[in-house]
Amino acid sequence: MKRRLIFLIPILLVVVSCKYDFILPVPEAPVTAGVSFATKVVPIFTTGNKCTSCHKAGGQSPDYTAEKAYSSIVPNLVNTSSPNQSLIYTLAGPSTSTHNWKKLSASEAAIILQWITEGSKNN
Numbered sequence: 868m869k870r871r872l873i874f875l876i877p878i879l880l881v882v883v884s885c886k887y888d889f890i891l892p893v894p895e896a897p898v899t900a901g902v903s904f905a906t907k908v909v910p911i912f913t914t915g916n917k918c919t920s921c922h923k924a925g926g927q928s929p930d931y932t933a934e935k936a937y938s939s940i941v942p943n944l945v946n947t948s949s950p951n952q953s954l955i956y957t958l959a960g961p962s963t964s965t966h967n968w969k970k971l972s973a974s975e976a977a978i979i980l981q982w983i984t985e986g987s988k989n990n
């Protein structure tokens with residue numbers, strides 16, 4: 868019996884030492900990340916003060932500054948069941964604007980629409 872155990876020790880050692888010696892799976896191509904509110908949507912409003920020249924604290928509501936943008940937009944200005952009906956998208960949209968001030972460019976509007984379609988998350 869003891870002898871058998873002694874035989875088992877090197878086998879166990881091999882098994883244990885091989886345990887972590889597996890080949891890691893090659894990671895798949897990253898899934899296209901969703902549109903981040905903080906890094907993609909907010910800069911549309913704030914870069915060059917495009918919207919925040921007026922839409923800021925003490926100015927015209929809604930306040931689109933980085934600190935307030937999310938609570939200004941969600942839920943009031945988004946329509947999650949029909950994202951393309953969302954006021955944040957249509958009111959200053961490139962073709963749908965009824966707003967006499969600055970408009971969104973087509974690519975900015977597309978980013979906002981995608982963000983709403985993805986659930987208008989505070990991400």
Ligand code: HEC
Pocket residue numbers: 912917918919920921922927928929944954955958959965966967968969970971
């Ligand atoms: C020069 C000032 C000015 C700038 C710049 C401006 N806005 Fe406005 N915005 C207003 C005013 C004034 C109103 C309220 C009257 C109206 O609805 O037209 C308004 C209203 C809005 C509303 C409607 C809010 C509501 O609760 O009904 C939205 C949405 C909006 N703006 C989006 C934008 C976006 C997006 C930008 C940047 C692309 C922008 N605005 C830039 C002046 C501005």
